[in-house]
Amino acid sequence: MNAVAVFFYLFACVLVASAFMVIASKNPVHSVLYLILAFVNAAGLFVMMGAEFLAMILIVVYVGAVAVLFLFVVMMLDVDFAELKQGVLQYLPIGMVIGGIFLAEILLVVGTWAIAPATKGAITAPIPAGVTNTEAIGLVLYTKYVYFFQISGLILLVAMIGAIVLTLRHKERVKRQSIADQVARTPAMAMKVVKVKTGQGLGSNEISSKDAGSAA
């Protein structure tokens, strides 16, 4: 057994095991951490296939951004997952039966499945020789595929507009920061010298007028 095979089985086994733990672990935070482990192992598999760009993107985007976002959401929402899992045992038998039927169907289909011989000759976008795949993507992304790139950009714009339209609320009576007002403040506007008579303290009128002065 050579080193490539050893690493393949290492990554593959850890990937499958951690993917299983994502759905099996009781604590949702552990689930997300197992998900990150699964992503990292998948990235390892990509590197072994020679797709180093996909591997790095998987780490940067999924591990770096998506999984961390998951963690935040899981921690902030405080979902009671134990409650969600109630009734799993009750539906387990029927779920297993349906799963078994699907599995049998898939096996039947895959058993008779033959990849068309014409397919190999028809592939129109082979990987160019002598170019790393990062370079290959860079060569076509903004030239040949500029149309797709621009439409993807518009889709992201729609997502932004949608998120803002559906969630932004202008609340009344919320004190907002006004940088222009803050910068324009002078000592004369902000401070007020009050003569306090001994034993009488500050009257409420003077305090409120001082507040008004600082707000402006």
Added chain:
Amino acid sequence: MNTITSINALQPIFPEIVLAVGAMALLMLSVFAGERSARFVNTLCILLLIGIGALIVWLPAGRATLFGGSFVIDDFARFLKLLTLAGSAGTLILSLDYLTKEKLQKAEYGVLVLLATLGMMVLISANDLIALYLGLELMSLPLYVIAASNRDNARSTEAGLKYFVLGALSSGMLLYGASLIYGFTGTVNFAGIAKVAQGGANLGLIFGIVFLFAGFCFKISAVPFHMWTPDVYEGAPTPVTAFFAAAPKVAGIAIFVRATIVAFPGVTHSWQQIVVFVAIASMALGAFAAIGQKNIKRLMAYSSIGHMGFALVGLAAGTAEGVQGVLVYMAIYVGMTLGTFACILAMRRDGVAVESISDLAGLSRTKPAMAFMFAMLLFSLAGVPPLAGFFGKFYVFLAAVNAGLFTLAVLGVLSSVVGAFYYLAIVKVMYFDQPAPAFQRMPALVGLMLAVFGTLNIVFFLYPSPLVGAATAAAKSLF
């Protein structure tokens, strides 16, 4: 692959570029002009859509492809783009007064409709699987948002969420199908797929086609992927429902037709049975499930499911004549839908929009003109000659009979008879029931739309040749 050397090389895609830039400019305008400019911005959106339509007519005819064959413009695309723009502009015109009255007037509404329309135009011109998917997503995402745009209303947010979750599921199925098709043919280009699949399909390709069709059926709400339609149509604000019923269906049918005719001509027998089944199931469900409905928006949802079934009858034929039937059907369907929703939007009593069928009782005595137009539109939806709706059904059934699909044609005619029952039930409520209190005066724009589409619907039989001729030319460009 053609390289783009000058701006003139981009000429075929000018309408899309103008629409995209226009939508972003209007978004900026609305941000800087503040909330009070919303109605003004939405009016500009309507003008922009009309301008794009004029641009499409003005640009030279003929077939052209761009971006290595991802984008294609031909008579088929031109016909359906004009239809989509008419649907979008029409529903925006209908929505102006409603949104103001319901305090939902937001500039983002118009901008999102523009971006959805852009997605539909990309979808109609898509000539490979990647452009297809991107167009579909650009069309769908704004739809989810505007379905939930009445965000303080539980039913509207429920509609948006339901549509989003099920839409994401259908996108997943479509992508799975697309990846199978790519895997078994080695190309994403429709013409390339057709070349590989010439000798007949293997199992993997058929699996791919099935999943791809599942995604299409969801977008046009054909049975068995119609479950979302009644709830979303009922929950969304009424002008949004009108929009859902008109423009996205045109784009969905367009890509369904283009993908099947251009990419899978070699495997007609494989997809034909799926389309026949979907058509029969949609027509039957549209006819039977609508009978018990009390809410007119829900009824229109089932009606639209049925109509998509009728349109697919033409596609099932798989001939140029069938595609021509589909195009005529969709054009007439958009007209009827806009007219009908103009009537529904005029159902307003004491400042509150009502949407129950019993609210229409005795409309013939309180508002005779509106009742007459509404009755004619309902007769047309049922397919009663000599109204426009009859011609739509006539062309698709004729194509099905000529292609030898007799069972399909007979079942279609039978289900349209069943469907006539619930349309006529509304006419009966309007003309023979005890009058309910009168509706408010309808806004001028809604009245104008009702007059235009109601009249077109009635007088179509006098001069059908422009539409039929354009549809024939459009259908020919696919074969």
